[in-house]
Amino acid sequence: MHVPNPELPSLASVEAEIRRLALALSPSELHGALCGWLAGGGAAVRDWPAKVLVDASLGTPEEQSPLDQLREVAVAQFSDRDFGFDLLLPDPEASLAVRSEALFDWCRGFLGAFGLAVGANPRLSPESTEALADLAKLAAAQPQDEGDDEDEAALVEIEEFVRVAALLLHGDCVLAAQHRARLN
Template identity: 70%
Template sequence: MAATELPALSDVDAESRRLSLGASASELHGALCGWLAGGGASVREWPAKVLADEAVATPEERGPLDRLRLASAAQLGDRSFGFDLLLPDADASLSERSGALFDWCRGFLGGFGLSAGSAPTLSEESREALGDLARLAAAAPQDDGDEEDEEALTEIEEFVRIVALLLHGDVAMAAQHRQRLN
């Protein structure tokens, strides 16, 4: 597996259950990405940081959660926008996929808030995007749908992916750039 390839959703889910994290794989990935986008450090003990619970065990080196961290950090920093969301495959139900996307958004907001603080310096575009993400996080999954609903979900996934990259650029990358200048 390439360093920038996310581990399988089922592997992350199994590890989350094994460590009793109380979060789905998608929500954990969202929380990790939010943490990183907000300027949080890419450290092996990230679950304790993003879940704000120091009692959470540190994932095994090269285990699913460690690989998730390494791949996510690499993808967010990749200038070719090769960033993926850890979500169920297209063959899962619309309800399962939309629910996982909304879980991802909730996780992202939590992780971002923990690392960026209550008043991060954001562009107007990022502030609007963060508000849109909050509305998605509050949404309920759709039970079933048609081709139009499938297309809408695909567009929302792409929007969420771009928002994560935008916020990462505004906060984490801007902070790194400022450090290099000083």
């Protein structure tokens, strides 16, 4: 029996937690950082913000708080054999500029925490190496103020690419490592 993945907490609830903790990043960037940490092999521990943001003063999120839910859902989604992995991004009704900025923030968060978790010389396939380079380009991108239907379609494609890239990197760094460990 297939159990559907749990849903990510709302962007607003994560944003409220970020404000409460006085963190200097967006909800999308925080989710990207969590996902980068997990994709790079970082531990799925309850005190993940302190590890991912390299700030020992950050406490452990309360059980079932939005940040704890964010971790639980990310772990479940990376484990989903049906590739049911979602990015924490604004609703499709938000402007193109807001959505693209959030996607670029997600990529910045992912890259920083991925590098922290995986270390200097990760064992990556050529596809993952290319995906990581593409994520770096997206992380450096700037949103445009306006766009047309073509730009909207391109953003949807980029979101899908980012989603698949994160899964690919997780596969190389976590699943392949687990497979190698079972063989030894």
